Amino acid sequence: MSEILDAIRSRRATKTFVRGHEISEADLGTILNAARHAPTAFNIQNWRFLVVRDEAVRDEISAVAWNQPQIKDCSALIVMCADIDAWKEDTRRYWKDAPEEMQQKYTGMIRGFYEGREQMQRDEGFRSAGMAAYAIMMAASALGYQTCPMDGFDFGKVAEVVRLPKHYEIAMFVAVGKGTGELPPHGGQIPDGDVIAYDRFA
Amino acid sequence: MSEILDAIRSRRATKTFVRGHEISEADLGTILNAARHAPTAFNIQNWRFLVVRDEAVRDEISAVAWNQPQIKDCSALIVMCADIDAWKEDTRRYWKDAPEEMQQKYTGMIRGFYEGREQMQRDEGFRSAGMAAYAIMMAASALGYQTCPMDGFDFGKVAEVVRLPKHYEIAMFVAVGKGTGELPPHGGQIPDGDVIAYDRFA
Numbered sequence: 008m009s010e011i012l013d014a015i016r017s018r019r020a021t022k023t024f025v026r027g028h029e030i031s032e033a034d035l036g037t038i039l040n041a042a043r044h045a046p047t048a049f050n051i052q053n054w055r056f057l058v059v060r061d062e063a064v065r066d067e068i069s070a071v072a073w074n075q076p077q078i079k080d081c082s083a084l085i086v087m088c089a090d091i092d093a094w095k096e097d098t099r100r101y102w103k104d105a106p107e108e109m110q111q112k113y114t115g116m117i118r119g120f121y122e123g124r125e126q127m128q129r130d131e132g133f134r135s136a137g138m139a140a141y142a143i144m145m146a147a148s149a150l151g152y153q154t155c156p157m158d159g160f161d162f163g164k165v166a167e168v169v170r171l172p173k174h175y176e177i178a179m180f181v182a183v184g185k186g187t188g189e190l191p192p193h194g195g196q197i198p199d200g201d202v203i204a205y206d207r208f209a
Numbered sequence: 210m211s212e213i214l215d216a217i218r219s220r221r222a223t224k225t226f227v228r229g230h231e232i233s234e235a236d237l238g239t240i241l242n243a244a245r246h247a248p249t250a251f252n253i254q255n256w257r258f259l260v261v262r263d264e265a266v267r268d269e270i271s272a273v274a275w276n277q278p279q280i281k282d283c284s285a286l287i288v289m290c291a292d293i294d295a296w297k298e299d300t301r302r303y304w305k306d307a308p309e310e311m312q313q314k315y316t317g318m319i320r321g322f323y324e325g326r327e328q329m330q331r332d333e334g335f336r337s338a339g340m341a342a343y344a345i346m347m348a349a350s351a352l353g354y355q356t357c358p359m360d361g362f363d364f365g366k367v368a369e370v371v372r373l374p375k376h377y378e379i380a381m382f383v384a385v386g387k388g389t390g391e392l393p394p395h396g397g398q399i400p401d402g403d404v405i406a407y408d409r410f411a
Contacts, residue, residue, distance in 0.1 A: 010212040011351035015243045015344055039405055041217045043398065045343065046358045050396035052404060061408040104397030113396070120361070133332050134360070134381055137339020141247065142217055145347060149213035156248045158336070159322070170410045179336055194252035194315070195306030196245065202254060203241055206263040208372045 014148040021153035022077045022191070024184035030082035034150050038083075038183065041146030045139035049117045050101045053093035053132055054139045057086040057169055067168045072160035081155070081184035086165070087140050089132025092174040094121035129176065136178030143181045153186030216350040223355035224279045224393070226386035232284035236352050240285075240385065243348030247341035251319045252303045255295035255334055256341045256380075259288040259371055269370045274362035283357070283386035288367070289342050291334025294376040296323035331378065338380030345383045355388030 039056060047053055059065055060083055069078040078084060090096075098117045102110040121128050144154045157180040165177055241258060249255055261267055262285055271280040280286060292298075300319045304312040323330050346356045359382040367379055 009351040011216055011347050012239065012243065014213055015246050015348060018246065018248070020248055037214065039401075041214065043401075043404065044217050044220065046220070046222055046346075048358075048360050052399050055404055055406065057406045057408075057410065059408055064408050100397070100399050102396040105394045109394065109396075129332075130335050130380075131360070133335035134339045134342075137336045138343040138358070140336075141340040141343035141347075144248075145213050145343075146217060149211040156250075156340070158250050158333070168409070172410055175410075178332075192307045192311065194304040194311075195302070197254050197302050199241075199245075202245065202257055204257070204259045206259075206261055206266050207370070208259065208374055208377075 010149070011145075014145055018144060018148060018154070019190050020155045021182075021184075021186040022075065022155055023187040023189040024077055024080040024082070024153070024182070025187055026080040028082050028185045030152070030183065034152070035083055037150060038143055038146045041142045042139040045135070045142040047135045048131055049113055049120065051093045051098070051117060051131075052101060053090050054135045055088040055090055055175060056139075057088060059084040059086060059169070064168065068160070068165055071164035071168065072157075075157070075159065077155045077157070077182040077184075081182035082152070083183045085143060085181045085183060086169060087136040087178045087181060088171065088175045089136050089178050090172075090175055091128050091132055094118070094128060094131075132176055133178050140179055140181050143183065147183045152183050155182040156180070157182060212351070213347075216347055220346060220350060220356070221392050222357045223384075223386075223388040224277065224357055225389040225391040226279055226282040226284070226355070226384070227389055228282040230284050230387045232354070232385065236354070237285055239352060240345055240348045243344045244341040247337070247344040249337045250333055251315055251322070253295045253300070253319060253333070254303060255292050256337045257290040257292055257377060258341075259290060261286040261288060261371070266370065270362070270367055273366035273370065274359075277359070277361065279357045279359070279384040279386075280382075283384035284354070285385045287345060287383045287385060288371060289338040289380045289383060290373065290377045291338050291380050292374075292377055293330050293334055296320070296330060296333075334378055335380050342381055342383050345385065349385045354385050357384040358382070359384060
């Protein structure tokens with residue numbers, strides 16, 4: 008079995024972490040680097056990663072997240088955000104390493120694709136953040152950590168706690184830490200026929 | 210280097226596939242199974258995967274996707290969709306394997322979390338689809354395929370082509386196939402300081 012497929016299949020949302028376990032700067036750097044390699048449309052790199060290790064900030068977040076234990080007990084709580092305005096901020100920098108004609112082509116395409124499409128701008132943020140969240144979960148797994156993707160919290164109140172910039176949205180959290188091995192029962196899968204279709208919907 | 214970290218770091222959006230390469234049912238099954246293992250909030254399994262292999266359907270999609278070559282040349286075009294109503298459809302089935310009290314608890318939480326929150330219902334779809342898209346990219350990589358995540362197409366027209374159900378949204382495509390090895394120049398990364406922050410935003 009490949010390490011990749013094994014990590015995908017054995018991943019579970021871990022809610023019980025070894026409290027007080029400190030993640031090394033090297034491991035955290037590897038995980039954030041993996042997140043940065045997750046794709047974004049037109050390379051707009053619209054994800055933003057807020058790494059919360061400070062206990063006081065964790066306490067404030069926990070209070071507006073149903074006091075779920077993984078908020079305080081994980082080694083790093085990564086608040087996955089999206090910059091909804093990434094498409095209009097100095098877009099040439101997203102193509103700075105490419106030849107001049109590609110820079111021009113993509114900066115034009117970016118404006119044409121997003122301008123005036125507010126729902127698309129927001130959708131792009133959640134799409135990008137979702138992909139990066141999964142990259143974090145995979146990289147953490149490769150380094151021997153467990154993770155918990157989360158969206159059970161008061162988004163508005165967390166935004167206040169972390170002083171979220173106005174043009175950002177919070178997409179979700181990924182809690183990273185050393186799991187205790189304790190896992191709740193599986194919920195179960197709905198049938199393949201309910202989620203997979205071919206060529207066109209019926 | 211772990212296989213996982215290598216796959217994360219070496220992944221590139223592949224636009225040039227070996228045309229006519231057929232993906233085996235076994236490989237496609239492994240990839241879709243990986244997607245089904247991607248997490249969803251409250252286990253609502255709100256992603257929907259439409260696998261387009263039929264040439265006629267691909268032609269119609271290509272015509273509303275700027276004729277990008279990967280649409281026709283990949284081995285399987287996976288249209289990543291989200292069922293926006295997943296939170297209200299017989300939610301007990303998402304927890305069917307769990308003890309009765311968990312079933313009751315989660316079905317209540319699901320309704321409480323999504324009811325009346327239309328933007329959250331949609332955001333959930335894009336978040337889930339993003340995570341599943343990355344799972345597909347990783348599983349494909351494990352099996353020796355390359356991939357291209359895409360959102361450069363006319364969402365409304367693709368919805369017509371594939372007869373998208375009314376309560377679904379298209380989130381993106383993932384094209385899966387055998388890459389030719391030809392890759393465009395890198396765009397480049399913006400600085401870490403523009404995307405990573407600690408504890409609270411400044």
